[in-house]
Amino acid sequence: MVGDLITQALSTASNFIWGPYLLIPLLLATGVFLTIRLRGLQFRQLGHALYLALIVRKEEGAHGEISHFQALMTALAATVGTGNIVGVATAIALGGPGALFWMWVTGLVGLATKYCEALLSVKYRILDHRGEHVGGPMYYLTRGIKQKKLGALLGWLFALFTSIAAFGIGNMVQSNAVADAVAGAFGLREWITGLVIAIALGLVILGGIKSIGRVTSIFVPTMIILYLIVSGSIWILNIEAIPAAFSLVFRDAFTGSAATGGVAGTTMALAMRYGIARGIFSNESGLGSAGIVAAAAQTQQPARQALVSMTQTFIDTLVVCTFTGIAIIATGVWNSGENGATLTQLAFSNNFPVVGPAIVAVGLTMFAFSTILGWSYYGERSIQYILGEWSVIPYRVAFVLAAFYGSVRTLDFVWLFSDVMNGLMALPNLIGLIFLSGVVVRETNDFFGKTRR
Numbered sequence: 001m002v003g004d005l006i007t008q009a010l011s012t013a014s015n016f017i018w019g020p021y022l023l024i025p026l027l028l029a030t031g032v033f034l035t036i037r038l039r040g041l042q043f044r045q046l047g048h049a050l051y052l053a054l055i056v057r058k059e060e061g062a063h064g065e066i067s068h069f070q071a072l073m074t075a076l077a078a079t080v081g082t083g084n085i086v087g088v089a090t091a092i093a094l095g096g097p098g099a100l101f102w103m104w105v106t107g108l109v110g111l112a113t114k115y116c117e118a119l120l121s122v123k124y125r126i127l128d129h130r131g132e133h134v135g136g137p138m139y140y141l142t143r144g145i146k147q148k149k150l151g152a153l154l155g156w157l158f159a160l161f162t163s164i165a166a167f168g169i170g171n172m173v174q175s176n177a178v179a180d181a182v183a184g185a186f187g188l189r190e191w192i193t194g195l196v197i198a199i200a201l202g203l204v205i206l207g208g209i210k211s212i213g214r215v216t217s218i219f220v221p222t223m224i225i226l227y228l229i230v231s232g233s234i235w236i237l238n239i240e241a242i243p244a245a246f247s248l249v250f251r252d253a254f255t256g257s258a259a260t261g262g263v264a265g266t267t268m269a270l271a272m273r274y275g276i277a278r279g280i281f282s283n284e285s286g287l288g289s290a291g292i293v294a295a296a297a298q299t300q301q302p303a304r305q306a307l308v309s310m311t312q313t314f315i316d317t318l319v320v321c322t323f324t325g326i327a328i329i330a331t332g333v334w335n336s337g338e339n340g341a342t343l344t345q346l347a348f349s350n351n352f353p354v355v356g357p358a359i360v361a362v363g364l365t366m367f368a369f370s371t372i373l374g375w376s377y378y379g380e381r382s383i384q385y386i387l388g389e390w391s392v393i394p395y396r397v398a399f400v401l402a403a404f405y406g407s408v409r410t411l412d413f414v415w416l417f418s419d420v421m422n423g424l425m426a427l428p429n430l431i432g433l434i435f436l437s438g439v440v441v442r443e444t445n446d447f448f449g450k451t452r453r
Contacts (some may be wrong), residue, residue: 072309093338
């Protein structure tokens with residue numbers, strides 16, 4: 001009875017936070033505001049940013065624990081996860097094909113948001129007692145906002161919500177999705193999958209950010225390239241349906257979709273709600289989380305790392321999510337009545353009847369494990385900010401145990417809890433971005449002024 005009341009309360013809170021009156025308009029408005037203040041920097045400098053991220057990779061003579069590329073891959077590790085397979089499918093199943101358009105919108109304005117988060121995280125980072133660079137919203141809120149009491153409160157709240165949210169969105173939700181997919185594709189018991197995840201996770205995260213950076217710099221680009229090759233094959237096999245799929249996305253974004261197949265009709269409001277919510281779940285622009293790892297990058301220029309970091313949103317939402325979404329729409333399974341990973345598996349099975357479910361299961365496993373790695377670092381830096389360095393090792397141990405627990409339990413409660421915690425960590429961060437937008441503009445102008453001279 002008490003459990004039902006708690007679940008109902010969380011559901012009500014989640015619907016309010018992620019509804020049309022609070023976080024979704026605030027996230028979009030903040031992204032648009034920052035885009036205007038930066039004069040569309042994410043569009044003007046995207047090519048240069050990709051060059052810095054994927055070609056240059058390293059800044060000589062700079063201070064930090066990991067390279068630009070490793071910081072980007074660790075941030076991508078945290079975002080390229082179940083949102084790219086399960087989240088896209090859920091958005092399309094509940095909001096219609098038009099939901100994919102609104103996911104793109106979150107990505108386009110989210111580029112500016114991500115840029116600002118990374119720039120501020122590097123600018124206001126500090127050295128801890130071990131001589132490592134630490135930063136993120138909790139530091140730029142506390143050190144950057146002139147109203148010191150307000151900044152300290154916002155920074156503490158962000159760190160608290162992030163350290164808790166990491167166990168949900170960044171851990172148990174991911175391991176549970178993997179265990180379900182592997183059980184369905186290969187018949188492997190959930191506890192076995194959970195044990196493998198926990199052991200592999202422990203071996204990586206106990207070595208800290210340098211260990212995480214080394215693993216993600218190899219693991220993440222490999223998994224993304226493999227997934228794009230396979231999902232791109234579906235595009236090729238259904239090449240005649242691709243133009244119609246894109247047309248459907250743009251049309252339904254503003255009209256909704258009629259009742260057809262196994263799903264009820266959707267409205268523009270539903271397409272916006274699920275597209276924006278799942279887009280943010282996937283790319284995390286506005287949550288502030290990626291700034292935590294950007295602060296560890298080897299750089300002397302906050303704006304330089306910010307350019308690299310914003311490519312994370314582009315790769316996650318405008319590339320990977322698009323490949324999944326168009327594959328689902330072009331194969332015609334989007335109105336089958338299925339949802340989540342099952343819907344994505346259906347799209348793959350239509351083209352690869354024998355190995356389709358296995359491909360999705362393997363892809364989901366790789367994506368989810370990388371997310372757990374990234375969020376383990378976000379969570380430990382947040383708990384370190386609140387309790388001090390002594391708390392890092394216990395937090396890592398608890399994080400490993402939670403990964404196993406999540407694989408063997410049903411997690412409806414955790415999904416709701418994660419939605420609430422994600423929303424709560426975004427609120428202080430968005431307030432800080434608005435307060436500190438002038439700092440971002442000055443740093444940006446200074447950086448580009450120097451590069452022109």
